[in-house]
Amino acid sequence: MSKIIPQMIAEKIIIALDVPTIEAAFRLVDQIPQASFWKVGLELFLKAGHEVLPELKKQQKRIFLDLKLHDIPNTIAAACRILADYGVDLLTIHTTVGRSGLKAAQTALKESSQRLGIAPAKLLGVTLLTSFSPRELAFDLKIPLELPDYILQMALLAQKSSLDGVICSPQEAALIRQACGEDFLLVCPGIRLPSQKGKDDQQRTMTPQAAFQAGANYLVIGRPITQAPDPAQAFQELLTA
Numbered sequence: 432m433s434k435i436i437p438q439m440i441a442e443k444i445i446i447a448l449d450v451p452t453i454e455a456a457f458r459l460v461d462q463i464p465q466a467s468f469w470k471v472g473l474e475l476f477l478k479a480g481h482e483v484l485p486e487l488k489k490q491q492k493r494i495f496l497d498l499k500l501h502d503i504p505n506t507i508a509a510a511c512r513i514l515a516d517y518g519v520d521l522l523t524i525h526t527t528v529g530r531s532g533l534k535a536a537q538t539a540l541k542e543s544s545q546r547l548g549i550a551p552a553k554l555l556g557v558t559l560l561t562s563f564s565p566r567e568l569a570f571d572l573k574i575p576l577e578l579p580d581y582i583l584q585m586a587l588l589a590q591k592s593s594l595d596g597v598i599c600s601p602q603e604a605a606l607i608r609q610a611c612g613e614d615f616l617l618v619c620p621g622i623r624l625p626s627q628k629g630k631d632d633q634q635r636t637m638t639p640q641a642a643f644q645a646g647a648n649y650l651v652i653g654r655p656i657t658q659a660p661d662p663a664q665a666f667q668e669l670l671t672a
């Protein structure tokens with residue numbers, strides 16, 4: 432029988448609701464009552480964002496809205512003003528929009544939340560998608576930096592632009608933690624057990640325990656839980672492995 436994971440650890444796990452319907456989403460939410468933090472990405476947001484986000488709030492779940500915004504500053508700010516209405520806890524933007532876009536997003540979120548009288552979403556910059564390998568960064572994107580150096584530059588840009596933290600692979604968490612300090616939020620997807628490594632599109636992975644040890648504040652886990660025959664058991668097992 433699996434050990435029951437302490438609620439303190441369960442609260443640091445964000446489960447990715449990468450499913451195509453509202454029914455599939457709330458089936459998972461119902462199956463794992465111990466999980467309090469859920470991620471809504473592009474697929475579910477485009478299908479049913481208007482229904483899913485208010486219902487998650489009604490059920491007092493914390494919400495990570497992972498839309499990975501990427502556009503010019505004026506367009507990004509306009510999107511953030513609209514998204515502020517949902518009252519989510521975390522929101523993502525690509526760090527490569529640059530300093531003006533990052534600042535425009537943060538200002539729009541803060542001003543809109545103040546107007547609504549709610550806490551603003553914490554804004555997180557995507558440094559480099561965890562599906563990228565060092566080879567793709569060098570040969571496809573032609574970035575003339577080693578992967579950890581590139582990611583560190585992205586994290587420092589996010590911090591200088593007043594973002595609350597970044598999305599990074601746990602493989603880069605220790606480096607960013609050291610450079611950006613304890614208050615900078617590190618949210619890490621790319622979580623896999625050794626037996627799950629190399630079986631899908633995630634390139635830069637770590638186990639849950641190693642990711643926390645490296646300095647991650649929150650882990651984002653999708654398929655290893657949501658596609659398991661018993662998602663509640665998979666949730667337990669991942670955290671106690």
Ligand SMILES: O=c1ccn([C@@H]2O[C@H](COP(=O)(O)O)[C@@H](O)[C@H]2O)c(=O)[nH]1
Nearest residue numbers: 447472559560561620621651652653654
């Ligand atoms: O760099 C990134 C940024 C976001 N993600 C998202 O996290 C989850 C991971 O799901 P798995 O099924 O555990 O791979 C997914 O929703 C991604 O969109 C990421 O993986 N990497």
